[in-house]
Structures are given as structure tokens and as C-alpha cells.
Amino acid sequence: MINVLADRYLRNITSYLPDTINLDCYDPGNGVPDLTDTDALLIRTVTDINKRTMPAIPKRLSFVGTGSAGIDHVDTDYLTQCGITFSNSAGCNARSVAEYVAVCLLYWSEQQEENVEQMTIGILGVGHVGTQVIKLLNNLNITTVAYDPPRAEREENFDSATLQQILQCDILSFHTPLTHSGEHPTYHWLAEDKLNNQQFSLIINAARGGVIDEQAVCNAMTEDRVGDIIIDVWEGEPQLQLSTANQAFIITPHIAGYSIQAKRNASKFMVDAMLDHFDLERPSHSEEPDPRIIDPDVSPPDSLSAILDELHPLKTYEKKLQQIILQNSQKRGKLFNKLRAEFPLRQEFNQIQIPASYIDKFPILGKLGFSLTADSK
Ligand SMILES: NC(=O)C1=CN([C@@H]2O[C@H](COP(=O)(O)OP(=O)(O)OC[C@H]3O[C@@H](n4cnc5c(N)ncnc54)[C@H](O)[C@@H]3O)[C@@H](O)[C@H]2O)C=CC1
Numbered sequence: 001m002i003n004v005l006a007d008r009y010l011r012n013i014t015s016y017l018p019d020t021i022n023l024d025c026y027d028p029g030n031g032v033p034d035l036t037d038t039d040a041l042l043i044r045t046v047t048d049i050n051k052r053t054m055p056a057i058p059k060r061l062s063f064v065g066t067g068s069a070g071i072d073h074v075d076t077d078y079l080t081q082c083g084i085t086f087s088n089s090a091g092c093n094a095r096s097v098a099e100y101v102a103v104c105l106l107y108w109s110e111q112q113e114e115n116v117e118q119m120t121i122g123i124l125g126v127g128h129v130g131t132q133v134i135k136l137l138n139n140l141n142i143t144t145v146a147y148d149p150p151r152a153e154r155e156e157n158f159d160s161a162t163l164q165q166i167l168q169c170d171i172l173s174f175h176t177p178l179t180h181s182g183e184h185p186t187y188h189w190l191a192e193d194k195l196n197n198q199q200f201s202l203i204i205n206a207a208r209g210g211v212i213d214e215q216a217v218c219n220a221m222t223e224d225r226v227g228d229i230i231i232d233v234w235e236g237e238p239q240l241q242l243s244t245a246n247q248a249f250i251i252t253p254h255i256a257g258y259s260i261q262a263k264r265n266a267s268k269f270m271v272d273a274m275l276d277h278f279d280l281e282r283p284s285h286s287e288e289p290d291p292r293i294i295d296p297d298v299s300p301p302d303s304l305s306a307i308l309d310e311l312h313p314l315k316t317y318e319k320k321l322q323q324i325i326l327q328n329s330q331k332r333g334k335l336f337n338k339l340r341a342e343f344p345l346r347q348e349f350n351q352i353q354i355p356a357s358y359i360d361k362f363p364i365l366g367k368l369g370f371s372l373t374a375d376s377k
């Protein structure tokens with residue numbers, strides 16, 4: 001029997017596992033669990049795996065999987081040295097992040113009276129997430145500039161913008177991993193050296209805290225070199241800098257990649273990799289679609305922001321995060337993680353049916369990927 005220990009907040013995990021697996025769950029709030037009899041450990045980004053958190057190599061452990069795209073919480077070299085196979089869930093939440101970025105931009109443009117169609121948005125990191133962001137924004141007639149020098153080095157057919165071109169964009173949206181070494185480290189990629197003598201209308205960080213130097217960006221805001229910031233991920237998470245939070249246009253608790261579909265993908269991709277590792281068959285599994293239907297008899301709200309409020313919970317997350325910020329710092333971290341783990345997940349846009357009256361009022365909604373309610377087609 002293979003013993004699997006999984007973060008208790010990984011969704012639907014049992015439905016992807018064959019009966020031959022013995023599954024136990026652990027509470028990620030208590031650090032790395034006891035792994036004495038564990039063959040495979042399934043984690044989320046809140047469990048750090050490295051020599052400090054896992055000093056003794058558990059005898060049976062041969063696989064660690066994370067239900068996330070990002071891997072900066074795992075010392076992959078250490079796992080390799082320990083002979084442990086590691087796998088992430090690349091691409092599981094790329095569409096979810098793209099929807100988050102699109103919704104943020106639409107809010108920002110309506111409330112700050114900015115026309116994003118006349119701006120250029122620099123996308124830093126054009127992997128699974130960045131590619132989906134570019135696709136969705138281009139669908140909204142928003143011009144994007146793709147910046148990914150490491151990808152240009154890896155792929156002959158990929159052209160990256162130059163540093164000068166990306167720094168000339170009106171808006172920057174970050175979608176790189178957090179890295180501290182190698183030829184293209186991203187830690188504090190956006191710092192005073194690159195902000196100096198530049199003007200940005202908006203900066204979005206839905207990649208990882210630490211990719212932007214928050215202090216430098218806040219200073220640039222004070223001097224009007226940066227107009228607004230939207231922050232989903234925080235340096236030192238689950239703690240956050242109150243000064244950054246206070247200056248930001250939108251703040252969310254690291255939920256850009258959270259949707260029902262993304263979390264199902266996360267669990268499935270990770271479990272599939274684990275089953276391949278142990279040479280086990282994947283059980284047959286069918287997912288019941290469960291669309292959300294907006295009542296066609298209710299007339300649409302007056303503003304685009306009000307409609308977006310109904311379709312994406314980022315403002316609800318923001319309100320809850322603002323309440324958490326008021327708590328003392330010890331409570332803040334726990335509440336931040338609890339909010340992320342326990343707040344009900346949203347449906348992605350292709351699983352939400354909206355009435356035609358919504359699109360008649362705000363045609364841009366038609367380009368976000370919603371489907372129409374049956375009786376309004
Ligand atoms: N806020 C959230 O909920 C989520 C955040 N993320 C973050 O987004 C990151 C990207 O995710 P994926 O697209 O799935 O990863 P990916 O590995 O598919 O793509 C990352 C891309 O960034 C590029 N890159 C690396 N260093 C760079 C640099 N210095 N300058 C420009 N480009 C650089 C890589 O070449 C690669 O093409 C993750 O590592 C994670 O940290 C991902 C999903 C959800």
C-alpha cells in the first residue's frame with residue numbers, strides 16, 4: 001500500500017486517486033508533518049520544503065508534488081540530492097490568473113477613467129500564465145508587449161521585447177517565477193534602477209511577492225512616477241507590508257489563481273504525476289459541469305464595475321483582507337492563510353452564464369469568455 005499525505009485544502013484529491021492508495025491529510029498551519037511512513041507528500045505553496053523544514057530524509061518518501069504552478073517554496077536541488085522526485089502543476093491556474101488580470105484592468109480603467117485600449121501592457125514572463133493573459137487581453141483589444149528573454153533563449157521561434165521596450169509600456173503585469181539566481185533572476189526585478197526616469201500608469205503583481213521591490217514602487221508612487229499598483233502576492237507572505245496595502249488600488253490575498261477549475265486541475269495534474277511515478281493506473285473520472293447561471297430576469301447593474309463585482313469575487317476578497325490588516329501581525333498571517341484556504345471558490349468565466357442584456361449594456365463582457373443564459377440567446 002502506498003501512503004500519501006496531502007494538504008487538507010487540496011480540492012477533490014480523493015476523486016483522482018485509485019483505491020489502492022492510502023490517503024491521510026495534514027493541516028498546513030502546523031508546518032511540515034511527520035513523514036515517517038509517507039511515500040508521497042502533496043503540498044500547496046504554504047508548505048516550505050527545504051533542508052531546514054525537512055532536515056532528516058524520511059525513509060520511504062520518494063515523491064513530493066505541489067498543487068501550484070510556482071515552486072519557490074520548494075528547494076528542488078535538495079529534493080534531487082535526497083533522491084526524491086518532484087512535480088508541480090504547471091498551467092493549472094493560468095486561465096484563472098488571466099481572468100483576474102483582465103477584471104483588474106477593467107475596474108481600474110472605469111474607476112480611474114483611463115482608456116486601456118490606448119495603452120500598452122507589458123507582460124513579464126510569457127509561460128503558461130503570461131500566454132493566457134496575452135490571449136485574453138488581446139481579445140479585449142488591449143495591446144500587449146511580451147517580455148521573456150529566457151524563453152527567447154530556449155525557443156528559436158519566440159521573440160521577446162527588449163528591456164527598453166518593456167520599460168516604455170504604460171502598464172506592467174508580472175507573470176514570472178520568483179528566482180534569486182541564474183542568468184535572469186527575478187527577485188526585485190522592478191526596483192529603483194528600473195523605475196528611475198520611467199513613468200508607469202499601473203503595475204500589477206500576481207506572480208510572487210519579491211518580484212517587485214514594494215518599497216521602491218511605493219516611493220515611485222509618492223513621486224508620481226507610478227500611478228497605481230494592484231497587488232495579489234506579497235513579499236514575506238502570509239505577512240504583508242501595510243504601507244504597500246495602503247497605497248494599492250486593489251489588494252487581494254494571493255487568489256488570482258483561485259477558481260474551481262484551477263483547483264481541480266491542480267489536484268489532478270499533481271496526482272497524475274504521482275501515479276506515473278509509482279507506475280499506477282489513473283482511475284477513470286468524469287467531472288460534472290456545474291455552471292453558475294445569472295438570473296436573466298434581473299436587469300443588469302448600472303456600471304461595469306458593479307457587474308464585475310457580481311462575476312468575480314476580488315472585491316469581496318479585498319474587503320476581507322482589509323479586515324485582516326486591522327488585526328495584530330501574529331493573527332494576520334493565520335487569517336490570511338485561512339481566508340485563502342476557506343473562502344468559497346469562484347467559477348471561471350466559461351462556466352458562468354450571463355444574460356444577453358449584460359452584453360448589450362457592456363459589449364466588452366462578450367469578449368471575456370462568458371456563455372449566454374439559455375433563454376437569452
Ligand atoms: N497569484 C497566483 O495565484 C498565481 C501566481 N503564479 C506565479 O506565476 C508564475 C508563472 O507561472 P507560469 O506561467 O505557470 O510559469 P511558467 O514557468 O510556465 O512561465 C514563467 C515564464 O517566466 C519566464 N521568466 C523567467 N525569468 C524571467 C525574467 N527574468 N524575465 C522575464 N521572464 C522570465 C520564463 O522563461 C517562463 O517562460 C509562477 O511561478 C507563480 O509564481 C502562478 C499561478 C497563480
Ligand SMILES: O=C(O)C(=O)[C@H](O)COP(=O)(O)O
Binds near residue numbers: 043255257258
Ligand atoms: O499556482 C501558484 O503558483 C499559485 O500561486 C497558487 O495560487 C497557489 O495556491 P496555493 O497552493 O497556495 O493554494
